[in-house]
Amino acid sequence: MTFEEKLVNQEYDRIWQEYCGFLDLDMDSYMKIQKRLLAEQMRLWCSSPIGKKILKGRNPGTVEEFRTMVPLTTYDDYADVLLLKKEDMLPDKPIIWIQTTWEGGKHPIKVAPYTSGMLETFKNNIITCLMMATSKGRGSFDIDIGDTFLYGLAPLPYITGLIPLGLSDQFHMEFLPPVKEAVDMTFSERNKRGFKMGLSKGIDFFFGMGSVAYYVSMSVASLSESGRKGGSSLKKLFTMPPSMTLKYLRAKKQCRKEERPLMPKDLFKLKGFLCAGTDNRCYKDDLEELWGVRPVEVFAGTEPSFVGTETWNRNGLYFFPDACFYEFIPEEEMYRNMDDPSYVPRTVCMDEVVPGEVYELVPTVLRGGAFARYRVGDMYRCLGLTSKDDETRIPRFEYMDRVPDIIDIAGFTRISENSIQNVIGLSGLEVEDWVALKEFTVDKGRPYLHMYVEMSPGSVVNRAVSRELLKEHLTIYFKYVDQDYHDLKRILGMDPLEVTILRCGTFKEYKNKTGKKLRHINPSIHDVQDLVKMQELFDRQRRY
Template identity: 50%
Template sequence: MNLDRKLKEKRYEEIWQEYCGFLDLTIDEFMDIQKRLLMEQIGLYGNCELGRRIMGDHLPETVEAFRRTVPLTTYDNYADLLLAKAENAMPSKPLLWIQTTWEGGTNPIKLAPYTESMIQCHKGTFITCMILATSRKRGEFSLRSGEKFLYGMAPLPYLTGIVPHMISDELTVHFLPPTKEAEAMSFGQRNKVGMKMGLSQGVDLFFGLSSVIMVISRLLAEKKNSSEKTGFWGRSPRATFRLLRGWLRSRKQKRGILPKDLWQLKGLICAGTDTASFKPQIEAYWGIRPLEIFGGTEPTCIASETWARDGLVFFPDVCFYEFIPRSEMDRDFQDPDYIPRTYLMDELRAGEEYELVISSLKGGAFARYRVGDVFRCLRVKNPEQGVMLPHFTYVDRDPHVIDISGFTRISEKTILKAFELSRLQIGEWFAVKDFDEQDRSFFHLYLELHEESNSYAVSREIIKDHLAIYFRYVDADYKDLKALLGIDPLVVTILPGGTIKRYRLKFNRKLRRMNPSHFDVIEINKLANDSL
C-alpha cells in the first residue's frame, strides 16, 4: 500500500511512525542500526575492485577494525573509477550516476553511483522531509495527496532532480511546472513559469536552494504594485484575483507584495551552504518557518530538522557517520602527515564543531569519505521535544573550499589557475568567504603584487574585473552567480607588499591560504593599515 492510499484512509499515525519513527530512537538504538548496516556494507564492499582498493584484501570483522584499518579518503581515491562509470568495480550495480561540481576547470565534475537500495532509501528520507515540513507538532502533519509543489530544484543529473521521479509511485504531487517541462527549461524559465502557474493554481509546498528561494522572493517583492505584477506574470482570472488580494494585504502593511501575501504554504523546505543566514529572511518573505535539510551528491539526503525547527537530526540508515573535531582538523592542516581522529555520534560534545566523514550504505561507493562539510553539535539530546539524538547546525564547507550559495566551490587550484591565465604579477595571497549587508556570501581575495610589477598603477577594480574574467572561464558555475542570483561573487583587497611575510614573522605561524581564521584576517589588515 503506497502513501497515497494511506493518506486517503487517514492512517496518519501509521504514516508518522513509518517515516518519522527514527526520532523516537535512543542514541544506543541509533548506533545499533548504524553498526549493523555498516557490517552489511563491508560485506558488499569487500567483493568488488573499489572495495579492495580502499580496504585491502583483509575484510574488517568489526566496526572498530574498520575505523582502525581503513584510511580516510577523498574523491581523488575514487575519481578514475567513478568518472569512468566503471559499474563492474562497484559494490552494487548503479541505477543512476549523480553529478555535482568538483574543482572548477581543473576537475569540473564529480559523479556518484546510486544503487536501487540507495534510491529507495532516498525516497523515504525525502518523504520524511515533506511530512516534517508540514508538521508543527510531534505526530501531526498536513501533507496530503495531490499537493501543488513549486519546482525550485536542479534537474537530473543533479541530486535534487531525482525527487519528482522517485516519489511518483508513492505520492501524487503536482509539480509546477510539470517535471518533463521543467527539465527542458533554463533556471530562469522554470522560476517564471512555476510562479505563473502558482498564481493560477496555488502553491502548497516549495523546495529549493535557500539562495534560489531568496532570488524568487526578492523578484516578487521588487514588483511595486498589482498592475506591474499582472503584466509580468500574466492575466488569468485566478492569477489576477490572487494578485489583487495580495496587493490589498500588502497595502495595509504599507509595503510591497511579499510571497506570503499571495500564498499560504503548508511547508517550505530549504537546503544549501548559506541556509543559516537566509532562513530568517525566507520566513519573513513567505510567512512560514522553513524546514532545513542537508544532503549532498556523495552522502544523499542525510539530515532534517524536526517539527521544532531547532537543529538537524541525522537519519540512521543512509550513511555511517564519523566526525573529526575542529582541533583535529587544525592539526591536520599544520601537519599533512597527521591522521585525524574521528568520533561516532554517541561520542560528540555539545558546542563543538566537526567535519563530517561518511561511509556509504546499501551498496554505495564511499568509505570513510571526507565530505568536506562542517557541523556544530548544538545539543546531544533534546528532552523538551522528546528527541534523544544529537542536533546540529550546518557551519560551512571545510576551510579548503569556498562555497558560494551552493552554486560554486572555489578551491586553491581554481584560484591558481585563474592567476596563471590572467598573467597578473601576483605574489602572496589568501581568500576568505565573507558576507555582505544582506547576508549574501562572496569570495574575498586578499593579494599582494610583485614589487617588479608595474601593476601598482592599475586600480583595484581593474584587477578585480581582469580576474573575474578568468574565474568565469575556469569555473563554469562561477558565471551563474551574478546572472542568476544577483551576487557579485568577487571582492579584491590589495595589500602592501610584504604584509603577509610580516604577519608570519610576528606570529611565527603558517597562514592558511583558504579561509584563514578571523583572527588572522584582522591582524593582517592591521599590519596593512600600519604600512599605509
Template identity: 55%
Template sequence: MKFEEKLNEGNKQEIWDEYCGFLDLSMEDYMTIQKRLLLEQIDLWSKSRLGQKFLKEKTVSDIEDFRNTIPITTYRDYSDVLLQKNKDMLPQDPVLWIQTTWEGGTNPVKVAPYTKSMLETYKKNMMACFLLSTSEKKGDFDISAKDHILYALAPLPFATGILPVLLKEEIDIKFLPPVEEAQNLSFSERNKKGFKLGLKQGIEFFFGLGSVTYYVSKSFASLSGGGQKGGSLKQTLTGVSLDRLLKYVKTQRNCKKNGTSMAPKDLFQLKGFMCAGTDNQYYKDDLEDLWGIRPMELFAGTEPTIIGTETWTRSGMYFFPDACFYEFIPDDEMEKSLADPSYQPKTLLMDEVVPGEKYEIVLTVLKGGAFVRYRVGDMYRCVGKTNKEDETFIPRFQYVDRIPTIIDIAGFTRITETSIETAMDLSGLNIQNWVARKEYLDEKRPLLHIFVEMHKDSMVTTGMSQQIIKEHLSIYFRYLDHDYKDLNIILGMDPLKITLVKHGTFEQFETEGDSFSRKVNPPLSEMNHFLRILSGIREDRRFK
C-alpha cells in the same frame, strides 16, 4: 504500497511512525541500526573490486577493525573508478549516476553511483522531510495529492533532480511548472511560469537551495505580475479564479498605498518550506519574513544522498540512521590533518559527540554505496544530545560550512587554493602574494575576499587598481568554474571582493614571526595578526 495509498487509508499515526519514527530512537537503538547496516555494507564492499583496491588482500572482521584498517578517504581515492563509471568495480550495480562540481578548472566534475537500495532509502527519508516540513508537533502533518510545489531545482544529473522522480513514485504532487517543461526553460522563465501557475493553482510547498529560494522570493513582485502593465499583467492573471484575483488586486492596492513590495506570503500559504545547501543560516530570517513560515533545513549531498533534517522546532538537524554510517573528526584533529595530509585524524561515533563542539563529518554510504570513511568536506556543530521540545534522545546538529580549505558561496562554488592560483595565472596579473577568506556583507550575504599584493614593479608601471584586479580575476573565475558563473547568471551575485595591500605587507607579516599555514581561510589568529598589520599601515598613511 505508495505513500499516497497509505494516506488514503487514513492512519496518520502509522504513517508518522514509519517515516519519522527514527526520532523516537534511544541512543542505544540508533547505534544498533548504524552498526548493523555498516556490517552489511562492509560485507558487500569488501567483496567488491573497489573494496579490494583499498584492502589489498586484508580482511576486516568488525567495525573497529574497519575503522583501524581503512584510512580516511577523499574523492581522489575513487576518481579513477568512478569518473570512468566502472560499475564492475562497485559493491552493487548503480541505477543512476549523480553529478556535481569537484574543483573548478582542474577537476570540474565528480560523479557518484546510486543503487536501487540507496534510492529506496532516499525516497523514504525524503517523504519524512515532507511530513516534518508541515508538522507543528509530533505526529502532526498536512500533505495531499492535490498540493503543488514550486520548482526551484537543478535537473538530473544533479542531486536535486532525483526529488521529482522519486516523489512522483509516492504521491502525485504537482510541480510548477511541470518538470518536463521546467527542464527546458531558463531560470528566469521557470520562475515566471511557476509563479504564474501558482497564482492560478496555489503553492503549498517550496524547496531549493537557500540562496536560490531567497532570490526567487525577492523577485516575486515582478515575477507575479507586479510592475507589469497592460497585456503582460492581463496575460499573467488570465485563468486565475475570482477569489484569487480579488485577493491579488486587494494586495496590490494595499502595497501601493503603503509603499511596499508584494511578498509571497500576501498571496500564498505554504504548508511546507524546505531549504538545503550552505549559508542557509543567513537566509532563513528573510525567507520567513517573505513567506510567513520558517524554512526547515535539511542536508543532502551528491555522495551521501539525503542525510539529515530539522523538525517542527527548527532547532537542529537529526541524521537518518539508515542513509550513512557517521563518524566525526573533532576540530583540532581536522586542523592537524589539514596541516599534514599524511596524518590520520581520530574520529568519534554518533554516541560520542559533545554538545557545543564542531566536527568534520566522515561518511560511509550504506546500501551498496561506493564511499567508505569519506571526507565529504562539510562541518557541523553538535547543538545537543537530547531535546525536550522534540522529545528526542539522539544528537542534533547545525550545519557550519565547508572545511576551511574550501570557500563555498551560496551553495554554488567550491573555491580552493588551486582554483585561485589557476585564475591568477591565467589572468596574467603580476601577483606576488595573496590570501583569501570567506566573509559576509552587512546584509549577511557571503563573498570571497582576496587580499592581493602585486610585484613592486607592476604596481609602479601599471598603477593597478582593486577594481581592475577584480574585473580580471572575475573573468577567469567564470571561465574556470561554471558554478561561479551561475552565481551571476542565476542569482545576480558578484561575490568577489579585492583588497590591494602595499608591497612588502606579507614580508612584514612574516618578519613579525607569523606566516599563513594555508592561503584559503587561514586560522583566525594568523588572519587577525595580518589585519592588525594592515590597520597599522593604514594609520601610518602608507597604505594605498
C-alpha cells in the same frame, strides 16, 4: 503499500512511525541500527573490487576493524572507477548516476552511483522531510494527494532531480511546472511558469537552495514593483482566474497601505517550505518574512544522499540512521591533519559527539553505496544530545560550512587554493602573494569571497584604481575557470568577489613579526585583521 495508499486508508499513526519513528530512538537503539546496516554494507563493499583496491589486502570483520583498516577517503580514491562508470567494480549495481561539481579549473565534475536500496532510502527520507516541513508537533503532518510543489530544483543529473522521480511512485504530487516541461526550460523560464501556475492552482510546497529560494522569492516583489509603476508585465505574465485576480488586487491594496512591496505570502499559503545547501542561515530570516513560513533545513549531498532534516521546532538537524554510517573528525584533529597531511585524524561515532564541538562529517554510504569513510567536506556543530522541545534522545546538529580549505559561496562554488592559483596563472597578473577567505556583508550577512592580494614590486601605481581593475580581471578568469562561479552572477545576480590590495612586503613583514605563514584559503579572520592592521600602521607612519 505506497505512501498514497496509506494516506487514503488514513493510517496516520503508521505513517508517522514508519517515516519519523527514528526520532523516538535512544542512543543505544540508534547505534544498533547504524552498526547492523554497516555490517550489511561491509559484506558488499569489502568484497567488491573497489573495496579490495582501497583495503589493499586487509579484511575487516567487525565495525571496529572496519574503522581501523579502511583509510579515510576522498573522491580521488574513487575517481578512476566512478568517472568511467565501471559498474563491475562497485558493491552493487547502480540504477542511476548523479552528478555534481568537483573542483573548478582542475576537475569539472564528479559522479556518484545510486543503487536500488539507496533510492528506496532516498524516497522514504524525502517524504520524512516533507512531513517535517508541515508538522506542528510530534505525530502531526499535513500532506494530501495532489499537493502542488513549486519546482525550484536543479533537474537530473543533479541530486535534486531525484525528488520528483522518487516521489512519483509513492504518491501524486503536482510539480509547477511539470517535470517534463521544466527540464527543458531555463532557470528564469521555470520560475515564471511555476509562479503563473501557482497563481491558478496555489502552492503547497517550495523546496530550493536558500540562496536560490531567496532570489526566486524576490522576483515576485520585483514583478509587483514594475506593475505598481504603471507597467503591465505582471498582467501580461499571468493569466489569473477571477478568484486569484481578486486576491492579487486585495494583496496589492494592502501592500500599498503598508508601503511595502508585494511578497509571496500575500498570494500563497505554503504548507511546507524546505531549504538545503550552504549559507542557509544567511537567508532563512528573510525567507520567513517573504513567505510567512520558516523553512525547515534539510541536508543532502551527491555522495551521501539525503542524510538529515530539522523537525517542527527548526532547532537542529537530525541524521537519518539508514542513509549512512556516520563518523566525525573533531575540529582540532582536522586542523592538525591540514597542517600535517601525514597525520591520520581520529574519528568519533554518533554516540561519542560532544555538545558545542565542531566536526567534519565522514559518512559511509549504506545500501550498496560506493563511498566508505568518505571525507565529504562538510562541517557540523553538535547542538545537543537530547532536546526537551523535540522530546528526542539523539544528537542534533547545525550545519556550519564547507571544510576550511574550500570556499563555497551560496551553494554554488567550490573554490580551492588550486582554482585560485589557476585563475592567477591564466590572468598573467603579477601577484606576489595572496590569501582568500569567505566573509559576510555587514548589512544583510550575505557571503562573498574576499581576496587580500600583494602585487609584485612596481606593478601597482594607484591602489584605489588598481583594486577595481584587479577585481574585474580576476572575475573574468573565475568565470572562465569555474562555471558555477559564472552562475552566481547569471542566476542569482551576485558579484561575490571583493579585493583588497596590500602594499609590497606585507606578507613577508607579517611572517617576520609573527613567525608564521598564513594559509592561502580561509586563514583565521584575526590573523587577516592583524595583516591589515600592519599595513594601516605602515600607511599612518608614512603619512606623518
